[in-house]
Amino acid sequence: MTRFSDLDALRAACGTLPAGSAAAEAAVQARQAVLTKPPGSLGQLELLAAWLARWQDRPVPRLDRVSVLVFAGNHGVAAQNVSPYPPAVTAQMVANFAVGGAAISQLARVAGAELRVVEMNGLEPTRDLSREPAMDADGFLRAVETGAGSVAPDTDLLCLGEMGIGNTTVASALCAGLFGGPGAAWAGRGTGLDDEGVARKAAVIDRALRLHETARGDPLEIARRLGGLELAAILGATLEARRLGVPVLLDGFVCTAAAAPLFALDPAALDHARIAHRSAEAGHRALAERLGQEPILDLGLRLGEGSGAALAVPILRASCACHAGMASFAEAGVSDRA
Numbered sequence: 001m002t003r004f005s006d007l008d009a010l011r012a013a014c015g016t017l018p019a020g021s022a023a024a025e026a027a028v029q030a031r032q033a034v035l036t037k038p039p040g041s042l043g044q045l046e047l048l049a050a051w052l053a054r055w056q057d058r059p060v061p062r063l064d065r066v067s068v069l070v071f072a073g074n075h076g077v078a079a080q081n082v083s084p085y086p087p088a089v090t091a092q093m094v095a096n097f098a099v100g101g102a103a104i105s106q107l108a109r110v111a112g113a114e115l116r117v118v119e120m121n122g123l124e125p126t127r128d129l130s131r132e133p134a135m136d137a138d139g140f141l142r143a144v145e146t147g148a149g150s151v152a153p154d155t156d157l158l159c160l161g162e163m164g165i166g167n168t169t170v171a172s173a174l175c176a177g178l179f180g181g182p183g184a185a186w187a188g189r190g191t192g193l194d195d196e197g198v199a200r201k202a203a204v205i206d207r208a209l210r211l212h213e214t215a216r217g218d219p220l221e222i223a224r225r226l227g228g229l230e231l232a233a234i235l236g237a238t239l240e241a242r243r244l245g246v247p248v249l250l251d252g253f254v255c256t257a258a259a260a261p262l263f264a265l266d267p268a269a270l271d272h273a274r275i276a277h278r279s280a281e282a283g284h285r286a287l288a289e290r291l292g293q294e295p296i297l298d299l300g301l302r303l304g305e306g307s308g309a310a311l312a313v314p315i316l317r318a319s320c321a322c323h324a325g326m327a328s329f330a331e332a333g334v335s336d337r338a
């Protein structure tokens with residue numbers, strides 16, 4: 001398993017990323033051009049096949065082994081009354097995942113994906129980021145390693161998700177720390193805060209931003225101080241997937257925020273990771289724009305768990321099926337344009 005002795009070692013790993021296979025991408029584009037359809041008429045399906053091919057390094061992309069990895073963690077900042085739900089729900093939902101009763105249990109099945117849930121640090125909470133750094137360097141790095149170590153090398157597509165009461169506050173703080181703006185610019189309703197609750201959440205984030213001001217400009221320090229264990233694991237899994245040639249689907253706001261420090265270090269670092277679904281959570285639109293991405297889907301979900309990522313899998317399956325299974329003009333005896 002990849003080990004990181006210190007933050008500099010992790011930073012170095014983030015600085016040496018494979019570029020993907022331009023040849024595999026070009027092969028897909030060449031084949032798209034001869035399939036029985038007007039050029040470009042399959043829109044995003046054509047682009048997604050090329051994207052999968054590049055990062056899988058396969059001229060014909062495949063989705064035989066799709067995995068949903070959900071990282072679960074708790075957060076000290078939940079003590080600040082920033083979520084309508086108590087932290088005990090995190091463990092209760094992990095139990096619900098195990099017996100197939102959660103939304104992601106159903107959506108992973110529909111996607112034809114294996115679902116795995118990883119509990120971070122026995123669901124012990126991090127420290128309250130509005131009072132001190134959420135994690136020490138060791139705790140942060142072990143969480144990144146746990147994420148990296150959870151990615152099976154033979155995965156064709158990795159869907160990432162999270163569970164952790166209070167983590168929309170963490171994700172908002174992380175975005176503000178990375179990209180600027182006050183708490184109010186990034187804080188949303190999460191699981192259902194009212195206006196007063198959102199204002200309280202924004203104030204907690206502002207306090208955290210003042211406290212961790214000196215870390216501004218250092219994305220991994222921001223992730224350590226203003227992040228959380230399941231978010232660090234998502235960062236580690238996203239990084240490792242790049243190394244292993246596994247394309248990634250990021251779920252909603254929390255998941256995208258978790259991977260965002262990689263983008264802040266290198267704007268090409270998330271080229272193998274697509275935002276699967278635009279969450280209805282307030283900050284997600286701005287975050288996706290900041291990362292230069294248009295989410296594949298926008299169905300108004302605001303759940304997390306990897307739900308949006310799993311929902312995009314059938315679209316990718318359609319993309320692969322058309323690419324691999326359609327006939328060319330020559331094979332089908334269809335006249336191409338004059």
Ligand SMILES: Cc1cc2ncn([C@H]3O[C@H](COP(=O)(O)O)[C@@H](O)[C@H]3O)c2cc1C
Nearest residue numbers: 083085162163164165166167168190191304
């Ligand atoms: C029953 C239940 C199931 C969930 N599944 C995902 N989340 C989502 O809500 C939480 C974040 O929202 P906040 O920051 O407002 O606490 C995370 O656990 C996230 O995955 C859930 C939340 C609840 C209550």
Ligand SMILES: O=C(O)c1cccnc1
Nearest residue numbers: 252253254279302303304
């Ligand atoms: O978009 C998300 O990730 C999200 C939104 C609300 C609650 N939990 C997660």
